[in-house]
Amino acid sequence: MRAVILILLLLPLTLTAQRVTLSGYVQDAESGERLAAAAVAISGTSTGTFSNDYGFYSLSVVPGRYRVVFSYLGYESRDTLLALFSDMRLNVALRPQVRMLEELVVTDVKKDANITQAEMGRFELPMEKLRTLPVVFGEQDLLKTIQLLPGVQGGTEASTGYYVRGGGPDQNLILLDEATVYNAAHLFGFFSIFNSDAVLNATLYKEGMPANYGGRISSVLDITTKEGNNRSLHGTGGIGLIASRLTLEGPLVRDRSSFIVSGRRTYVDVLLRPWIQTTDFSGSAYYFYDVNAKVNYRFSDKDRVYLSGYFGRDIFSFDDDYISFNIPWGNATTTLRWNHLFSDKLFMNATAVYNDYHFRISGNQEMVAFELRSGIRDVNLKADFDYYPHAERHWQFGGLYTYHVFQPQSVSGSSGEVTFNPSGVDKRYAHEGAAYLQTQQDLTDQLRLAAGLRLSWFQQVGPATVYRYDEFTGEVIDSVVYRRGQPVQSYAGPEPRLLLRYLISGRDALKLSYTLNRQYVHLVTNNGTTLPADLWVPSSLHVRPQIGHQYSVGFFRNWLDNRVESSVEIYYKKLLNQIEFREGYTPRVNEVIEENFVFGSGQSYGVEFYVAKKAGRYTGWAGYTLSYTNRSFPDLNQGRSFPYRFDRRHNLSLVGSIQISERWEAGAQFVYNTGIAYTIPSQKYFIEGQVVTLYDELNGYRLPAYHRLDVSATLRGKKKKPIQSDWTFGIYNVYNRKNVFFLYNEYEGIFLTDPVVTVQAKQVSLFPIIPSVTWNFRF
Numbered sequence: 001m002r003a004v005i006l007i008l009l010l011l012p013l014t015l016t017a018q019r020v021t022l023s024g025y026v027q028d029a030e031s032g033e034r035l036a037a038a039a040v041a042i043s044g045t046s047t048g049t050f051s052n053d054y055g056f057y058s059l060s061v062v063p064g065r066y067r068v069v070f071s072y073l074g075y076e077s078r079d080t081l082l083a084l085f086s087d088m089r090l091n092v093a094l095r096p097q098v099r100m101l102e103e104l105v106v107t108d109v110k111k112d113a114n115i116t117q118a119e120m121g122r123f124e125l126p127m128e129k130l131r132t133l134p135v136v137f138g139e140q141d142l143l144k145t146i147q148l149l150p151g152v153q154g155g156t157e158a159s160t161g162y163y164v165r166g167g168g169p170d171q172n173l174i175l176l177d178e179a180t181v182y183n184a185a186h187l188f189g190f191f192s193i194f195n196s197d198a199v200l201n202a203t204l205y206k207e208g209m210p211a212n213y214g215g216r217i218s219s220v221l222d223i224t225t226k227e228g229n230n231r232s233l234h235g236t237g238g239i240g241l242i243a244s245r246l247t248l249e250g251p252l253v254r255d256r257s258s259f260i261v262s263g264r265r266t267y268v269d270v271l272l273r274p275w276i277q278t279t280d281f282s283g284s285a286y287y288f289y290d291v292n293a294k295v296n297y298r299f300s301d302k303d304r305v306y307l308s309g310y311f312g313r314d315i316f317s318f319d320d321d322y323i324s325f326n327i328p329w330g331n332a333t334t335t336l337r338w339n340h341l342f343s344d345k346l347f348m349n350a351t352a353v354y355n356d357y358h359f360r361i362s363g364n365q366e367m368v369a370f371e372l373r374s375g376i377r378d379v380n381l382k383a384d385f386d387y388y389p390h391a392e393r394h395w396q397f398g399g400l401y402t403y404h405v406f407q408p409q410s411v412s413g414s415s416g417e418v419t420f421n422p423s424g425v426d427k428r429y430a431h432e433g434a435a436y437l438q439t440q441q442d443l444t445d446q447l448r449l450a451a452g453l454r455l456s457w458f459q460q461v462g463p464a465t466v467y468r469y470d471e472f473t474g475e476v477i478d479s480v481v482y483r484r485g486q487p488v489q490s491y492a493g494p495e496p497r498l499l500l501r502y503l504i505s506g507r508d509a510l511k512l513s514y515t516l517n518r519q520y521v522h523l524v525t526n527n528g529t530t531l532p533a534d535l536w537v538p539s540s541l542h543v544r545p546q547i548g549h550q551y552s553v554g555f556f557r558n559w560l561d562n563r564v565e566s567s568v569e570i571y572y573k574k575l576l577n578q579i580e581f582r583e584g585y586t587p588r589v590n591e592v593i594e595e596n597f598v599f600g601s602g603q604s605y606g607v608e609f610y611v612a613k614k615a616g617r618y619t620g621w622a623g624y625t626l627s628y629t630n631r632s633f634p635d636l637n638q639g640r641s642f643p644y645r646f647d648r649r650h651n652l653s654l655v656g657s658i659q660i661s662e663r664w665e666a667g668a669q670f671v672y673n674t675g676i677a678y679t680i681p682s683q684k685y686f687i688e689g690q691v692v693t694l695y696d697e698l699n700g701y702r703l704p705a706y707h708r709l710d711v712s713a714t715l716r717g718k719k720k721k722p723i724q725s726d727w728t729f730g731i732y733n734v735y736n737r738k739n740v741f742f743l744y745n746e747y748e749g750i751f752l753t754d755p756v757v758t759v760q761a762k763q764v765s766l767f768p769i770i771p772s773v774t775w776n777f778r779f
Contacts, residue, residue, distance in 0.1 A: 021087045023058040023344040025301070026051045026070055029093035029149075032230035032255060035072050036201065037124065038094070039113070043067040043079070046116070046445075049394065053224065054304075054339050056347050058388035070094060073614065074128060087344050089301065103282065110644050111561050115509045116442055118501040120448035120554055120569065121207035123149055127199050132657045132667040134712035134730045138240040138772035140196040143184060146221065148653040148669060150608035151206050153646055156676075157741050157766045159189040163646045164206045165573055166604025166629035170523030170536075171546070174221045177294075177308045179333035180215075182357040182376055182536060184776075186288040186314055187266075193312050193331060196291035197236050197247040198262035200226045206550050207571065208499045208513040211436040211452030212384060217517040217548030219576065225308060227296055228258035240774040241380070242266050257297040265289040276312060288314040289419035300342040301649030309334045332356045332661025340743055353380040357536075376521075376536045377405040392442045397451075399435040404521065406430070408535045408593050430460045430538045432520055438497065445503075452497035458520035460540050462486040467592055474713075476592070489541045508557045519546040522579050524597065535593065542594045547576040566611045575602035581764045583636060600633030620656030637698035645699055648674040668711045675703035680761075681745070703743070709734040725777040732770040741766040 026038040034055025041048030042061065051057040059068075063085045071077040075094040082088065123146070130145050143160035146152050158321040161169045174181040176194070184192050205213065205220040213220045226249065233250035244267065249260035269285035290312030300302045313330035326343040333355040337491045340348045358375040382400030389395070413476045438452030462482030479590035482488050499513040520539045539545045554569035606627030613619055629647040636642070650672065655666035677699035748758040 015346070015581055018062070019060040020063050020084050021058060021060045021344040021388070022068065022082065022084055022090060023056070023088075023388075024090040024092060025055045026057060026072065026092050026094065027055055027195040027316075027682045028075075029095045030229075030231065030235075031227075031249075032258065033200070033227045035075075035094065036224065037069060038072040041069050041071075043069050044612050047392075049388070050113075052347065052386050054347075054349065056339075056341070056386070058345050058347070058386075058583075060345070060390035072743060073124075074126065083252040089344070112507070112558055114504070114565050114567070115507060115556050116448075116501075116557055118448045118499050118511070118550055119208060120499060120511050121151070121205060123206075125202040125204065126270055127196055127201060128303055131196070131716055132665050132712065132726075133655065134667055134669060134710035134732065136190075136732045136767065136770060136772070137242050138728060138730055138774035139191055139243060141192050142196065142199060142202055142223070143192040146202075148621075148655050149204070149206075149673065150610045150621065150625045150651070151569075151606075152204075152219075153625075153651055153673065155189070155646065157739055160185045160192040161189055164646070165550070165571060165606070166602065166627065166644060167573070167575070168523070168547070168578075169525075170521075171216050171218035171519065171548070173213060173216035173220045173503060175220070176310055176333060177223070177306075177335045178337070178351050179310070179335050179353045179355045180378060180380075181331060181333070181355075183329070183331060183359075186290075186312070188284075191288070193290055194223060194308075195247075195262050195264045195290060195292055196696060197238070197245055197264075198225050198260065201338045207550055207569075208450075208497065208515055209517070209681055210396070211438040211454040211495070212553050214434050214436070214456055214495060214517065215432070215519060215521065216455050217519045217546050224381050224479075225292055225294055226260050227306070228260035228294060230255055230258035234779065236776070236778045238774050241772050242268050252295065253297070254603045257295070259295045260293070262292040263289070279635075282508070286314075288312065289585055304339040306335070306337040306339075311760070319419045320650075323363065323365040325361060327359075327361045330357075332358075334345075335504075347386040348383060350383045351381070353379075355377070361374040370759065372409060373407060374409045375407045393439060395437070395439045397435075397437045400433065402432040404428075404430040404432060404538060406536060406538055408537050428460065428464065429462070430458060430520075432459075433457045434761045447503075448501045450497075450499040450501075452730055454494055454495040454497070455492070456518050456520075457490070457492040458539055458545065459490040460488040460538055462488060463489050466541050467595070476514045476595070489539070489761045491518075491520065491539055491545050493545075507562070509556045511549075513552045515548075517548045519548070522546065524579055524581065524593075532659045535594060540594065543579065543597065544577040544599070546578065548674075549574040563616065564611065564613050567609075568612075569608045570606075571608070571619040573603065575604070578602050578633070579638065580631075580633060598633050598635040600631060600636065602629070602631045604629040604644075618653075618656065619657045622655070623651075623653045625651040640697075642698040642700070643677040645677050647677055647699075650674045663716045665714045665716070666712065667708070667714075670706065670707070670709045672707040675705050675740070677702055679745070703740045706739045708732075708737055708739065723777055723779045725775060728772075728774045728776065730772045730774075732772065733771065736769040738763070738765040738768070740764070 026035045027033060036051060036053045036055060038051040039057055049059050051056055061084060068080050068082055069077055070092045075096055078092055078094060081601055090425055131140060133145060135141055135144060141335045143162060144739050147154040147162050151165050153163045164172060174184050185537060186193055198710060201454050202221060202223045209220050228249040234296060235248045237246040243264055245264040246261035251258050266287045286576060292310050294308035296304060296306045310333045316327040318325055333566045336352045338350045338639055360373050362371040372417055380402045385397035387395040408426060409512040434454055434456040436454040440448060440450045442448050463484045464482045466480045466488060467476045468478040495516050495518055497515050500708045502510045506508060522537050537543060550571060550573045552569055552571040554567055556567045557564050578600050581595055582596050585596050597754060604627060606625055609624045612621035630641050631644050632641040648734045652672040654670045657665060659665050678701055679695050679698050680701050681693045682696040683694040710732050714726055715727045716726040717724050743761050743763055746760050746762045
C-alpha cells in the first residue's frame with residue numbers, strides 16, 4: 001500500500017524535455033461516431049497512445065517532423081506526415097474496411113498492444129465482430145459471448161449469468177453508458193437486456209481493473225451504446241423466431257448533433273394467443289421489451305453533451321380458474337454526460353446517472369391476494385479526468401458519489417375482509433463515494449508500470465432500525481432506531497492496483513498484477529442463478545463489505561507477424577466476507593433479512609490458456625481454463641470447506657468464423673464444462689409423522705459434464721439495393737446433447753403405508769437441437 005502511494009507521488013517528478021502536443025478526436029468517416037481505443041502512433045518508434053472512451057487523444061513529443069499513423073481494428077489506417085513544431089489540433093476520420101474474400105492486411109501499428117500495454121485480463125468486444133457467432137433462437141447476446149472467454153463461466157443452460165474466476169454474479173460490475181445494471185437478464189436469465197443493434201462495443205476486465213472502476217470484486221463489463229449517425233438517416237432491424245428489433249439513427253443538426261432510438265420486443269405471447277384463448281390459460285402470457293435512446297450535441301471541439309437512457313420490462317402473467325399472478329420486473333437508467341476539453345492535455349467527462357431496478361409479484365387465489373416488491377434505486381454523480389503530460393505518461397483521476405435506496409423486500413396482502421398492509425416498508429439508505437488516481441509509466445525500455453489507488457467509502461444512514469441478536473439463540477433481544485440521515489455504520493478503505501509489464505522481446509512479454517477491491521452492495525440468493533427475486537442489500541452493522549484480493553502472472557506471445565496472439569495466465573483470488581443464506585432458510589413475510597445471513601470466505605485459483613486470431617479471412621479463438629473454487633462458512637457444511645456451486649474444473653471454448661465468399665460467412669462454437677456441483681439427499685425418515693430429509697456433503701456431487709456444438713451461416717444481400725439485408729441461419733446444439741438443467745426426485749409408493757418406497761432421480765433437459773433463422777436489414 002505504501003509502495004503504491006510512493007510511486008504515484010514520485011512519478012510526476014520525472015524531468016522531460018520541451019515538447020509539443022498533437023491532439024484531437026478519432027471518428028468514423030461515414031457516421032461521425034467517435035472511436036474509442038483507436039491507436040495513434042509515431043511510425044518507426046514505440047511512441048504512441050490510444051484515444052479515450054470519447055475518441056479524444058493527446059500525444060506530446062519533441063518538436064520535429066513525424067509520420068503519424070491512426071488506426072482502428074476493422075478500419076483503414078491513415079498515414080499522415082506532420083511538421084510538429086507547435087501544438088496542433090487534428091481530428092481524424094477513418095473509413096471502415098471493405099469486406100473482401102482475400103486475406104486482409106492488418107495495418108494497425110498497435111496490433112501488438114496485447115504485448116506492449118500494461119494490461120491483463122482485458123478483452124475488447126466490438127459487436128460487428130460477434131454477429132456471425134451462432135446463438136439460441138437467433139438472438140445475438142453479448143453476455144453469452146463473454147462466457148466463451150477463458151476464466152469466464154456460464155451458469156445453467158443458456159443463462160446469461162456469468163462467473164469470473166470463482167466470483168459470484170453480483171461481484172461483476174455491469175455498466176451501460178456508465179449506469180450500473182443490477183439485473184441484466186430477460187426471460188429469467190435466458191436473454192440479456194442488451195440489444196446488439198444499439199451496442200457499439202464492450203470491454204471486459206477480469207483482472208487488473210483500472211482504479212476508475214470499483215464497487216465489485218470480480219470483474220467489470222463496460223458497455224457503450226452507439227451515438228447515432230450525424231451525417232444521414234439510417235435504420236437497422238431484424239425479424240427472428242421469437243423477437244424483432246428496429247433501430248433508427250440520424251442527424252438532428254448535421255455534423256453537430258445526432259440521435260439513435262432502438263427497440264426490441266418478443267412476440268411469443270402474440271403467436272400463442274390464438275391457441276390458448278379457448279383454454280383455461282387464456283389470460284396467461286409472457287413477453288419482454290426494451291428501448292435504448294441517445295442524443296448528443298457538439299457545441300465545439302471543447303464541449304459535447306450526451307443524454308442516453310434505457311428502459312426494459314419483463315411481463316409474465318398466469319391465469320386459470322384456480323389461481324392467477326402477475327410478475328413484472330425491469331431496469332430503467334438515464335445518463336447525462338458533459339465532455340469538456342480544458343487544454344490539449346486535459347480532458348474531463350462529468351456524469352449524472354439515475355437508475356432503478358424493480359421487481360414485483362402479485363397474485364390471488366379465491367379470497368386470498370398478495371403482493372411482494374423489491375428493488376434498488378441509485379442517483380450517481382462523478383467526474384473523470386484524463387491528463388497527458390507527454391507520450392510516455394497518462395494520468396487519470398476523479399471521484400464519484402452515489403446515493404442508494406434499497407428495498408430488499410416488502411409483502412402486503414388480504415384474505416377476505418382482512419388486509420395485511422404494514423405501514424413501514426423495509427427500505428435501507430446509504431451513501432457511497434470514491435476518489436482515484438492512476439497512471440502508466442515506462443521505467444525502462446522493457447519495464448512499464450501501471451499503478452492506481454482508489455479510496456472508497458460507504459455509510460448506511462437512517463431512517464433505520466437495527467436489531468441486536470442473542471449470541472446463542474439468534475433471537476432479537478434489543479433494537480436501536482436511527483432518524484433520517486443519521487449515520488448507522490460506516491466503512492472505508494484503500495484499493496491499490498499494481499501491474500508490471502516486462503518486454504522479453506518484440507513479441508514476448510511477462511506481466512504481473514495485484515488488485516484489491518471492496519464491495520459494499522450485495523446480492524443474496526437462495527440459488528445459483530440471477531433470478532429477479534434475489535435481494536440486493538447494503539453493507540450494514542451486521543453485513544460487512546466483501547473484499548477481494550487477486551494475484552496474477554501471465555506470459556504473452558504473438559505469432560505470424562502479430563496475426564495470432566496467445567497467453568498463459570495463472571491467478572489466485574481470495575474472497576472475504578462472503579454472504580449466503582443459512583441452512584434451511586425459508587422466506588417469511590416482512591422479515592428482518594439480516595438474521596438469515598451467514599458469513600464466510602472463499603478462494604479460487606487456476607491457469608488459463610488463450611489463442612486468438614482477430615483479423616483476416618479466418619478469425620476466432622480457443623480458450624481453456626483449469627480452476628478450483630471453494631467456499632468456507634463456519635455455519636454451513638459443519639464448518640468444512642466445500643466446492644462453490646459453479647466450481648467447474650475444466651472449461652473449454654472453441655470459436656471460429658470463416659468468410660467463404662463476399663456474400664457467405666460461417667461460424668461455429670464448441671463448449672465443454674465440467675458439471676456444476678450440487679447437494680443430494682442421503683436419508684429420509686419419520687419424526688412424529690413428518691418426513692425429514694438429511695442431505696449429504698454440501699455440493700459434494702456433480703452433474704454430468706456440459707457440452708454443445710452450435711453452427712451458423714450468414715448470407716449477405718447485394719449492396720447496391722436501397723435496403724440491404726442478410727439472412728442468418730443457425731443450429732443450436734447440433735448433436736442434440738441432453739444437458740442437465742436440473743434434477744428432481746420421483747417417488748414410487750406412499751410413505752407410512754407402503755413397506756418400500758422407491759426414490760429415483762430424474763433429469764430435466766431444457767434445449768434440444770434448435771434451428772433458427774433471422775432476417776436482418778439496413779437502410
